[in-house]
Amino acid sequence: MPSSAVIRRVIKPALFVACALPLLSLVFAAFGIGGASLGANPVERIQDTFGQWGLRFLCITLAVTPVRDWFNMPWLVQLRRMLGLYAFFYVLMHFLTWLILDQGFYWSGILKDIGERPFITIGFSALVLLVPLAVTSTNKMMRRLGRRWKKLHRLIYLICLLAVWHYYWQVKSDVTEPLIYLAIVLVLLGWRAWKARPKPAATAVMEES
Amino acid sequence: ADLKVQRNAKYSLSDAPNSYEDITTYNNFYEFGLDKSDPAENSSRFKPAPWTVAVTGEAEHTGKFALEDLLKGHAIEERVYRLRCVEAWSMVIPWAGVPLADVLKRFKPTSKAKYVAFKTVLRPEEMPGQRSRSLDWPYVEGLRIDEAMHPLSLLAVGLYGKTLPNQNGAPLRLVTPWKYGFKGIKSIVEIRFTEKEPPTTWNISAPHEYGFYANVNPNVDHPRWSQARERKIGAGVFGSRVPTLMFNGYEQEVASLYKGMDLKKYY
Numbered sequence: 001m002p003s004s005a006v007i008r009r010v011i012k013p014a015l016f017v018a019c020a021l022p023l024l025s026l027v028f029a030a031f032g033i034g035g036a037s038l039g040a041n042p043v044e045r046i047q048d049t050f051g052q053w054g055l056r057f058l059c060i061t062l063a064v065t066p067v068r069d070w071f072n073m074p075w076l077v078q079l080r081r082m083l084g085l086y087a088f089f090y091v092l093m094h095f096l097t098w099l100i101l102d103q104g105f106y107w108s109g110i111l112k113d114i115g116e117r118p119f120i121t122i123g124f125s126a127l128v129l130l131v132p133l134a135v136t137s138t139n140k141m142m143r144r145l146g147r148r149w150k151k152l153h154r155l156i157y158l159i160c161l162l163a164v165w166h167y168y169w170q171v172k173s174d175v176t177e178p179l180i181y182l183a184i185v186l187v188l189l190g191w192r193a194w195k196a197r198p199k200p201a202a203t204a205v206m207e208e209s
Numbered sequence: 210a211d212l213k214v215q216r217n218a219k220y221s222l223s224d225a226p227n228s229y230e231d232i233t234t235y236n237n238f239y240e241f242g243l244d245k246s247d248p249a250e251n252s253s254r255f256k257p258a259p260w261t262v263a264v265t266g267e268a269e270h271t272g273k274f275a276l277e278d279l280l281k282g283h284a285i286e287e288r289v290y291r292l293r294c295v296e297a298w299s300m301v302i303p304w305a306g307v308p309l310a311d312v313l314k315r316f317k318p319t320s321k322a323k324y325v326a327f328k329t330v331l332r333p334e335e336m337p338g339q340r341s342r343s344l345d346w347p348y349v350e351g352l353r354i355d356e357a358m359h360p361l362s363l364l365a366v367g368l369y370g371k372t373l374p375n376q377n378g379a380p381l382r383l384v385t386p387w388k389y390g391f392k393g394i395k396s397i398v399e400i401r402f403t404e405k406e407p408p409t410t411w412n413i414s415a416p417h418e419y420g421f422y423a424n425v426n427p428n429v430d431h432p433r434w435s436q437a438r439e440r441k442i443g444a445g446v447f448g449s450r451v452p453t454l455m456f457n458g459y460e461q462e463v464a465s466l467y468k469g470m471d472l473k474k475y476y
Contacts, residue, residue: 030446033286037247040227040235041298042446102440104449109435118432169433172296173414174343 001075017080017185019086022053023093043101055181057087058160060115062188069195081137084156088134091163095127119169126162129155157192160185212367213286214305220361221289228298229369229441236376237294237339237444238395239343240329240336247338247354257396266326269317274457276380283307287370288363288384293425293457298440304384306368310358310425318354318402325357326348326350326407328399329381344410347352347417348381350394351407351421354467361386363464364397387459389423420476423469425457429476 002011026049029036038045061083068076103110113120133153135141142149164185168178218239228231231320238248241255268419285305295298329348333339339346356362363384366373373379378395390412401407411419418432427437438450440462456463 039232041245041440042440044298073278087301100452101446106438106450109438113435117433146462151337174341175237176341 001073006076007078012079012082015082019057019082020092022049025049037200041099046096047094047102050090050097051167054087054091055088056185057083058156058163058186059181059188061087062156062160062185066188066191085134088130092204095124119166122162122169123166126166128160129159129162133159157189160189181203190198210372212285212305212370212372214285214367217286217288219406221287221303222291222297222301224289224301226289226303226369231442232300232302232368233374233376235298235300237390238338238376238378240338240346240373240396241376242338243343245414246428249374251337252375255332255375255396257373260329260380262397263399264316264401265323267319267404269319270403271316276369278304279312280307281312283364286363288438290361290384290386291457291459292384292386292390292393293439293453295419295423295431295436296389297431297434297438298442298444299453303369304361304363304365305370306365308360308386309362309364312364313357313400318401321404322402323338323354324399324403324405324407325352325461326399326403327352327394327397328395328401329394330398338454348394348410349407350392350409351403352385352392354387354402355407355466359463359466361459368379380386386464387425387456387463389425391419392423402457422462422467422470422475423470424476425454425455426452426472426476429473440448 015109025036026038026046029038029040029045061080062082064076065082067187068074099105099110104114114124115121133155134154136145136149145152164178164181167181171178223338234243234249236248238252240249241248258276261273262276262279263273264271285307287303287305289301289303292302318325325337327350329346330336331339331347333346353361363380363386364378365378365384368374368377373382378393381397382395383393383397392409406421407417409421411423412421425436430436433456436453440450440455454460
């Protein structure tokens, strides 16, 4: 296990930079650095990139606990907050790109879309549910909420399912990719359910003794 | 290769066309993959020549025709048309082609020919997208005969005065500018005159989302997104959406085709 100094001074800064790479790739493309470009439909490219990485970071965040257990890496949990906040960041940027660049603050259309288009309603719900998790991600809030903090943050299970559903409904014909994400999320959630399964009575007595 | 084309001013917009780059790198052509960049990247192995088109069904002259014979005697016109994708983005494209009606009339369709069906070539070895079952291959489309005979309907063989690049539907594709782009079937190998409404690929794939007519209509939304406004390709990051026009701006020319029809029902 890496020492806490290594985690703090090396792993966390490196992870911070790595997680920012999708954002940097967009910035490079926007300014044509290294011949990169946002293509014929830059707004779509920006929105899709943010959305895709939002979903990926949700899955990565959800994977922290199982991976920790499978590979016996307890220190991984120390990285979870940063991963979760990056998930929130990319999802928020995905939403803001839609609101500002795609819709151009065309409020009547925006409200109609959120209310009447199921895939947008679902995506928007996922974003709204992420807000309390981001707000309560500080050490202070963790202490203040105590046991309720863990309960609240189980919302991530629902959020991940909503995010996959949002993606699934947005696809025009080939749903292979959304189904791959669904499989990943179901494995990560299913493993949690299996771990929390009720134990046979005899073992339970043994464990209590 | 360069084509000899004459601009048809009557049927051309005065709007500035999109760049050749945008028109040839941002395509929906699922036979070459699902991403917009896939057709340009995955179509280099496709061989658009030699090319044969089968003309079948309710017409006096049917048979197989080499593309050159199909086009023989027709002057190639340039027409600058709007293209409105069902995904709510649009382009302006300088097509080169011949009026579909002029070609169809040569086969003398009979009184039973109420519709015209089109089919795309099936070549999974050259079209990697056809190796996955994202759609029911080969792609098929169709028009009512009066739509097919409308002067706006174009059989395109080029754009920007050059032969069609593979990613844009080489060597022969349909262009019906008042309809959503997916009606514009690409790489056509069969034209069939039929009495009954022919099946169409996107309608088979999702009938409640894509109808036979697929006329551009800002008042009838796609079940999952609004069709009221569109993003103009080339407008840049801060170019906001613009209102979509009825029949994509060709209302004067085509509205009479649909007189008395409920366009919410026949979407």
